[in-house]
Amino acid sequence: MWLADLTAPQIDALSQDTVVVLPIAAIEQHGPHLPLVTDTCLLTGLLQSAHAEVDDRTLIAPVQWWGNSHHHLDFPGTLSAPPGIYVAMLQGLVDTVLAHGFRRILLLNGHGGNDIPARQAMFQVRQTHRQRDDLLLLTATYWTLAPQPPAEVIQGLHQSDMGHACEWETSMMLHLAPHLVGAHKELPDVATGDGFKPANRAWTTRQRSSAGYLGAPSAASAEKGQALLGLFHQGLVSLIDRMVAWDGHSWAG
Numbered sequence: 001m002w003l004a005d006l007t008a009p010q011i012d013a014l015s016q017d018t019v020v021v022l023p024i025a026a027i028e029q030h031g032p033h034l035p036l037v038t039d040t041c042l043l044t045g046l047l048q049s050a051h052a053e054v055d056d057r058t059l060i061a062p063v064q065w066w067g068n069s070h071h072h073l074d075f076p077g078t079l080s081a082p083p084g085i086y087v088a089m090l091q092g093l094v095d096t097v098l099a100h101g102f103r104r105i106l107l108l109n110g111h112g113g114n115d116i117p118a119r120q121a122m123f124q125v126r127q128t129h130r131q132r133d134d135l136l137l138l139t140a141t142y143w144t145l146a147p148q149p150p151a152e153v154i155q156g157l158h159q160s161d162m163g164h165a166c167e168w169e170t171s172m173m174l175h176l177a178p179h180l181v182g183a184h185k186e187l188p189d190v191a192t193g194d195g196f197k198p199a200n201r202a203w204t205t206r207q208r209s210s211a212g213y214l215g216a217p218s219a220a221s222a223e224k225g226q227a228l229l230g231l232f233h234q235g236l237v238s239l240i241d242r243m244v245a246w247d248g249h250s251w252a253g
């Protein structure tokens with residue numbers, strides 16, 4: 001069910017064990033070849049495909065496009081929430097869902113910069129309800145949900161993980177919204193590595209990529225995009241099924 005399409009009495013009539021999905025994305029630069037709406041477009045597309053399978057047991061909120069994208073601010077057009085405000089906003093969003101009585105909530109993320117703030121927001125929500133054991137508060141980034149590593153099952157995939165405006169994102173945009181994809185075949189690869197792993201290095205996009213992308217957009221194809229979205233679709237439906245099947249109190253799931 002799409003939350004925004006229902007009436008208040010219809011929401012009130014739902015089981016409080018209904019899974020509530022709060023999708024979060026971004027409006028941010030995606031190199032010279034993809035639009036600012038890329039993350040919002042991809043998450044919306046994934047939800048539209050998953051909706052048919054989880055409709056009866058899931059309430060899906062509109063995609064929140066204002067994300068944590070300060071690392072992209074050196075490029076024009078990016079609309080970013082300051083990190084502290086973003087955490088507070090997500091915490092407030094989850095709190096309102098709890099106030100309506102729902103207990104199974106998924107912050108479904110479609111932008112790398114939202115991952116840590118989303119986890120922090122859920123952590124803070126959980127600590128404000130320390131005495132309750134009936135809450136299932138999850139955060140997941142959609143491209144980590146594939147049931148098998150994409151590079152092992154998709155023919156010719158160049159990258160083994162998500163970059164930025166890269167082979168994966170460009171491929172998925174070629175599948176979902178090809179009219180929004182610009183010239184990408186001649187773009188040189190930009191390395192995604194990090195010489196200080198396993199430490200986590202704070203970064204700005206400008207320092208890593210003067211063109212604003214990370215990875216290999218030249219390797220993109222609509223076929224790869226369809227296959228990637230198919231894997232993420234499977235992973236998302238499987239996660240929601242597990243949330244529905246949760247016994248309502250145990251940690252193990």
Ligand SMILES: [Zn+2]
Pocket residue numbers: 030038039111164165169
């Ligand atoms: Zn993106």
